[in-house]
Amino acid sequence: MxxxxxxxxxxxxxxxxxxxxxxxxxxxxxxxxxxxxxxxxxxxxxxxxxxxxxxxxxxxxxxxxxxxxxxxxxxxxxxxxxxxxxxxxAPVDEALEPRRPAGWVLLKQRGGRGPARTVVHAPDCEEAPPGVPVVDVHRALDAAQQPGARLCSLCGAAQELDPLLHGFDHITDDE
Known part of the structure; x- marks a missing residue:
């Protein structure tokens, strides 16, 4: 229904x-x-x-x-x-939300001096570059911990990976 x-x-x-x-x-x-x-x-x-x-x-x-x-x-x-x-x-999959493709895509961005900065995207993100190899969650977390790296909030990478990086440390007894 x-x-x-x-x-x-x-x-x-x-x-x-x-x-x-x-x-x-x-x-x-x-x-x-x-x-x-x-x-x-x-x-x-x-x-x-x-x-x-x-x-x-x-x-x-x-x-x-x-x-x-x-x-x-x-x-x-x-x-x-x-x-x-x-x-x-009905197959079980019909009751579940559609799933996005597995894995993560790493986009290297150059912006002036210094090393390239990495942005982590889901493979189906509209900002993910086509043809880039998909990596597993461990490689994505390693890349996300590098200085200047960020997780895309458009595709949900931030919502899915941030708790794996930081756990629930942001929650305090005051909340």
Whole structure:
């Protein structure tokens, strides 16, 4: 089933268990069955700062695993929630998001004096040079640790490789 767009979906309340054990009421937008269990797309209440410097209500949407992180609200019907189920005849790959090609592409850039700087891209990135050999994750991480190297944020290299380079050191007890 194709979930409706945001303007068609009517979210319903659901309880979400936060990492510290707190439970809050959020909005359930969709649910999806995967081979290893169910995922629920929930909208968590939040705030954001618009450019005018004020504060406004916002919603942070995220897919979470059920039942560990999601609990029903008593008396609420979930029948109308857009639901994607695995069917016995459908291959598992149909339920998963499309995958990008494996590996990484290293683009050397010269900019004035000094050594060339490396930019790490996914092979299907529109800024990746054609015909350049694809390297494995270990070579990509080695290149990313060199002075002046950067990970492309357009193709997701930064989102995928940065946690491997830095772990979760950026998270403090204050957050």
């Amino acid at each position: 194709t979930p409706p767009s945001d303007d068609q979906a009517v979210p319903v309340p659901v309880r979400v268990v936060l990492p510290d054990g707190q439970e809050i009421v959020a909005r359930l937008w969709a649910r999806r069955q995967l081979p290893d269990g169910w995922r629920y797309q929930v909208g968590l209440p939040s705030y954001r700062n618009p450019q005018d410097g004020g504060v406004e209500a916002a919603e942070y949407r995220v897919w979470v695993r059920a039942p560990e992180h999601v609990r029903p609200v008593d008396g609420v019907s979930y029948d109308a929630v857009p639901t994607e189920r695995l069917t016995p005849s």
